[in-house]
Amino acid sequence: MRFRYHQPIPNFYSIENPHHPKNTISDDFLNEFTDIAIASRFVGLSYSKLSDEFKMEWGIDWDNIIILKYPMSEEILKMDPSKEKCKLMDEEFQEVGAKAFALADILRENGFRADLINPLDDRVSLRAIALQSNDAVITRSNMCLFKEGLNLGFFMIQTSIENLPFKDENELKWVEDYCSTCGVCIDRCPENAFDENDKFLRKLCTAHREGCSVCINFCPFYKRGYDKVKKRYSRMKK
Template sequence: MIDAAFERFRYHKPLPNFYKIENPKNPKREISEELLFELNELALKYDFTGISYSKLSDELKQDFNIDIDNILIFKFLMGDELIRMEPSRQKGKLMDDEFQEYGIHVYEFADFLRKNGFQADLIHPLDDSISLRAIAMQSNDCVITRSNMCLFKDGLQVGFFMIHTSIDNLPFKKENDMLWVPDFCSTCGICIERCPKEAFDENEKLLRKVCTAHREGCNECILKCPFYKRGYDKVKRRYERMKKRR
């Protein structure tokens, strides 16, 4: 059940304050393995698929004029039944509702961290002043597909929320083992070819005013993508066979 006060969460600017605990005045910088495990278990309890971690580079912080370092990315899978529905205003609202249900829990994660002495603040999911995709890429845990979507190994239909925090010793990945994906995408392109709204220009840049994903929940690029239809591991094996034949 969605809290009435949380209605239309996605379109609030600035982010509404649903925290129950204040940030500590002198936040801790290091988290124990036990407490981080507890946070991951809390995320799994609410059907998140897991947490990724980004350490922002000085270059990215300068590009977007931000002063944050450490990011927790809470990932969830959008429901298959909802993804397969025909696009409509009603579907768009249902997707909003699903997004809001997960968003409520992210405040709980922030409060969990605050209670344990860490600074924790949500990043607005529709904040145009910063690229959430750029932050996600710095986790070394995802790549950007040809259709301009973040692909995690969890699945193409991953939604996510982000919390920036004072914790410096998160288990950041040093290398991205998914960098083969753009090469595979360059041989495919079905997401561009089958877009019902022709929402990509001649340079394959997404035309946001044309794309109806946010308004009507169009997921055609997800549905047609091999990563959604076959899964990450199967596509990777296909790519490796393809490379051998080159």
């Protein structure tokens, strides 16, 4: 039997977008906003500035993106795929989604345009947007890895703010090389969702249909953490 989770989130906005949105945010207010986000369960923020080429490729007109990263429940991740697990994952998704709407309202209240990007919108890849932040990489098992961890879900807010602290370089590029030497996710995958060249096959992966999280649970970045894996990688390269 195939299950599904992540049902559409209701519109939780309580404040309208301003008619003449501001496009510059002060450092003090951005720090305050970040503190509120972290107090609301998120572990950090990243920022994507979408290029004209990217927008043309995906057929969107968004420019500035705030990425809200939250840790998925470890208790739920360790569960076997089941209808109950999908239900719990969806409840968590809905709960955090409501908090993301509240953060968008804070930006609107302070004069900025802020709209949540529908995480279930198949027209655009949120992972592709995450990569535009230069703050993330895609692992061999097609998971989006940030320094804060592999077990992260995220919501995104498109905004009028032009002076967010965008990054020009990606410090996580080394992860791609590390993944090519690891292969734990390939060995552990219960669905054999990799081809003969060890390329990930999304159509065989049951993560989004049944809540499978085996690749997360066995990944060194989840078991040991980003910093420890990076130290090990640095020793390997000496």
